[in-house]
Amino acid sequence: MLQLVSKQIPTVNLFKESKVEFKHKPVLLQECIENLKINSNGIYVDGTLGGAGHSYEIARRLSKDGLLIGIDRDEEALKSAKEKLKEYKNVIYVHGNHDEIKDILDNLGIDKVDGILLDLGVSSYQLDEKSRGFSYMAEESELDMRMDRTQSLTAKEIVNNYTEDELTRIIFEYGEEKFARNISKKICEYRKNKEISTTGELVSIIENAIPGFAKKDGHPAKRTFQAIRIEVNNEIEPLYNTVKNSIEVLKPKGRLCIITFHSLEDRAVKNAYQDAKGKCTCPPDLPYCICGAKSEGKIITRKPIIPTEDEQKENSRAKSAKLRVFEKN
Numbered sequence: 001m002l003q004l005v006s007k008q009i010p011t012v013n014l015f016k017e018s019k020v021e022f023k024h025k026p027v028l029l030q031e032c033i034e035n036l037k038i039n040s041n042g043i044y045v046d047g048t049l050g051g052a053g054h055s056y057e058i059a060r061r062l063s064k065d066g067l068l069i070g071i072d073r074d075e076e077a078l079k080s081a082k083e084k085l086k087e088y089k090n091v092i093y094v095h096g097n098h099d100e101i102k103d104i105l106d107n108l109g110i111d112k113v114d115g116i117l118l119d120l121g122v123s124s125y126q127l128d129e130k131s132r133g134f135s136y137m138a139e140e141s142e143l144d145m146r147m148d149r150t151q152s153l154t155a156k157e158i159v160n161n162y163t164e165d166e167l168t169r170i171i172f173e174y175g176e177e178k179f180a181r182n183i184s185k186k187i188c189e190y191r192k193n194k195e196i197s198t199t200g201e202l203v204s205i206i207e208n209a210i211p212g213f214a215k216k217d218g219h220p221a222k223r224t225f226q227a228i229r230i231e232v233n234n235e236i237e238p239l240y241n242t243v244k245n246s247i248e249v250l251k252p253k254g255r256l257c258i259i260t261f262h263s264l265e266d267r268a269v270k271n272a273y274q275d276a277k278g279k280c281t282c283p284p285d286l287p288y289c290i291c292g293a294k295s296e297g298k299i300i301t302r303k304p305i306i307p308t309e310d311e312q313k314e315n316s317r318a319k320s321a322k323l324r325v326f327e328k329n
Helices: 029-036 053-059 075-084 098-107 124-128 155-161 164-175 180-191 199-209 212-216 222-233 239-248 263-277 309-314
Strands: 003-005 043-046 067-072 091-095 113-119 250-260 297-299 322-328
Touching: 029 053, 029 113, 029 250, 029 322, 043 053, 053 067, 053 113, 067 075, 067 098, 075 091, 075 124, 098 113, 098 239, 113 239, 155 164, 155 180, 155 222, 164 180, 164 222, 180 199, 199 222, 239 250, 239 263, 239 322, 250 263, 263 297, 263 322
Parallel strands: 043 067, 043 113, 067 091, 113 250
Antiparallel strands: 003 091, 250 322, 297 322
């Protein structure tokens, strides 16, 4: 459920005090700003506000007549972003998800916007803050992985209550893990005797389920943790409609910039862009189109934009990033 957060939201602790500063080094920052083609009097939406790295650069390019709407599922992100953007008075903060963009704009009395940015990555804060349970590197963290800590479903609930078949499905589909069946079997065997409560326990189970020769390709728990995180936060299923809805609320020549970090996200975005572009399906020998294909705009990036070698060296989490851009007719 979305919640509009006042411009004057007090800077209070929404949860117990965190020892880690909310931060998220913005990936492909310059490329995003260039492709948004910012109009100083325009209306822009950062649908994944996070630490406001991208939003700061958008806000400072807006005049007093421009408007920035920042949306995030994580209330700690909203609190941090408000502090970072405190010098800018033309920012509205919304506790919600980008798949609610049409409802959010409707509640604000806004019909169309000039540009939308979505950075689908997990923030550095969420990975580094042990209490959030996102990282396979923190042994004693509670299994959580919720981006929105007001929701009920957690990683702990999934690993202890999903059936073996359900676990296999999400680990294989969302983690693209070829040892998904072995891992889900080991999880189910372990939890017969003891509830799985920490990230360390889950990592140990995964390591025991994967043969030695397969452990050379990065951390053995990486793909399973990704899969569980995606399931907890329902990251893939609504993404296609998020793209379609975002394009719908753009003004003519408005742009949608989306950064993805793994193949499932990228595929969903790419397919949604292709469908929005429109493609005639009539037989080539017909003299004119009868299929009714309608184009909503054009794809600016024939191939996704990826970080430069320098950016990848400076920020290892940028290595898998891809930026795709769409422009409304």
